[in-house]
Amino acid sequence: MNCKDIEQDILDFIDGELATDKADKIKKHIGTCANCKAFYDETVALFGAFNKEEQQVPSESLREGFYKLLEEEKQLLNPKVVQFNKQEKAFPWKRAFQVAASIIFLFMGYFLGSHKTGKDANKQIIALQKETNELKEGMVLAMIENQSVSKRIQAVNYTEGFEKPDVKILEALIERMQYDGNMNVRLAAAEALSEFPESIMVKDAFIEALTTQKSPSLQIAIIQFLVKIQEKRAIAPMKQLLEHSDTPDFVKEQVNDGILQII
């Protein structure tokens, strides 16, 4: 066993990963070779410094945050579960939405119950619906700028309820997808926007995002949308992605696949 071999195996030796006979040979060599002994001693000293590093303990807010996210995710999975013990310290957005939604039912009942002609009642219901939507949209717009990541995601997710959202809502979502500092918000916004494939504004935004967004998961969401709507204008920027050296292989695969489906 020469010095080169020792250098190769010294880490495994220190970690106790070697078979006894091999470890014995190294021990013997270190005993006689000053160079390898020094090499060994230095490595042990460095690892000693590593081992002295203290484990850090995250603050309790990490756990709190996690369990909150978990509850939200469970709600998504099973929306029927009603929570009684949830304390809303900040403005109760969820409640506000429920109230907005219930107003319309109340009034619908009123109009249907009254003796107005169907046509008249219909008109008023439509007017009310419009008002309720505006109310919801206003709330989303206020909330989408919130400092908290989970609030912004919530705001983005609320837009799923809009059948034909206002331009302002689409603009706000596009801004989130393009510029939000948090990757999850950008992704949630992309998912929400993909519900509106007819909008030219949305299509343009996705094409632009394809060249500006660098996060692989977002790139994939964008590609999938553009492929689904058969957007021919996406082919050129998609081909560009293939040229970039920093595009991960699995994104490239998605691109290649997508191009085939569009053309």
Place this chain on the structure above:
Amino acid sequence: MPNHNKIELKKLTDEELMLDVSQGNLDAMAHIFERYNKRLYNFYFQMVRDKAICEDLTQTVFYKVMRYRESYKGGQFVSWIFRIARNEFSDYYQSSKKTSKNTDIELVTSKSEDSLIEKNDNETHLHEVLNTLNKDERELIVLNRFQGLKYDKIAEIVGSSEGAVKVKVHRIIKKLKTVYFKTI
């Protein structure tokens, strides 16, 4: 296999728990959090010594695990979750490089006052030495020496081969020793 009760869940391996989560038993996610939150937090802390950033990144990993649970198809869980953690770090690193051109963008120099930890001199010296590594080198050392992951797992995480990881780790440790003993 949903509907495990709590005691049973505790006995499951990481992989079994995650498969359970992927099939919609979100409660199993709590066990994954309890098993891994400190570990991921410390992984990030060795990369960026800033508590707020580390908590944020750790939180995001669990969010992603939960959100994209269906993409888990079995396989080493520790490699899978660290792959997510590492991607998350890359995203953070890229965006911090872009947004803070005028301030320090070095990995460990983000110093919001209250989130810095008091250290004795010896540790500070080690940190200075670690700061001489680039992001990828530092990541390998953190995974291998602080997280105690073997070369084959690291290879899965970073998408490389066991042999290549071993060679790199050896090279980095050699480099670290030179700096460590030159300046001690």
